Amino acid sequence: MKQVKRYRFFVVMLGIALGMLLFNHDLGVKVFTLSTDSVLGMLGVLPPIFILIGLLDVWVKKETMVKYMGKDSGIIGILLGFFLGSVAAGPLYGAFPVAGVFLNKGSRLANVLIIVGAWSTMKIPQILFEWASMGLKFTLIRFVMDIFGVLIIAYSMEKLLTPKDQQEIYALAKKMN
Structure with missing residues (x-):
């Protein structure tokens, strides 16, 4: 139950995005495209930062x-x-x-x-x-x-x-x- 509470914002936003996709296909596609670009951008930045944090923590x-x-x-x-x-x-x-x-x-x-x-x-x-x-x-x-x-x-x-x-x-x- 704790995991559901933790990710409820994500689930609600995903539901809204899916609703947009159903009611306004172009806008829904744009939302998913921008979201994917943001996630990929974060995945490109965070791993090097986490590596440096690990080194800082150890060294x-x-x-x-x-x-x-x-x-x-x-x-x-x-x-x-x-x-x-x-x-x-x-x-x-x-x-x-x-x-x-x-x-x-x-x-x-x-x-x-x-x-x-x-x-x-x-x-x-x-x-x-x-x-x-x-x-x-x-x-x-x-x-x-x-x-x-x-x-x-x-x-x-x-x-x-x-x-x-x-x-x-x-x-x-x-x-x-």
Whole structure:
């Protein structure tokens, strides 16, 4: 019964898509084509990310992660979070399994949120493209605003979450691993 609950959204969406296929064949075909393309795109990105996560999990000791990304990591944890998020490859949904590994290894929640924030807004190829198409001034303004925005969001979230909420996040990350 638990498996049925887990996949009920998928089953409902599949039913809606099949209904579209019956009532509006062209739209239904388009829905299935786009869905297939999305799934294939994810399957092309996720395996390399999972391999890298596995290597990170095996190669980096928990003590090392706590030292550089833990509660007392200070500016090193912040800079490392920005660096890891900026050089990451793949779409944003690839950041969440990475975040889970970092949480399991004892990283500070704010530092993990910095990684996710930098992953979504500050990737190096994105910055280079912006520079070429929008100009240096625009790129620098947006980059500086992103730094402050990511920091404000990461530390605000850490402060707003109760210790119980944070424990639940760490427990969920451990459960997913």
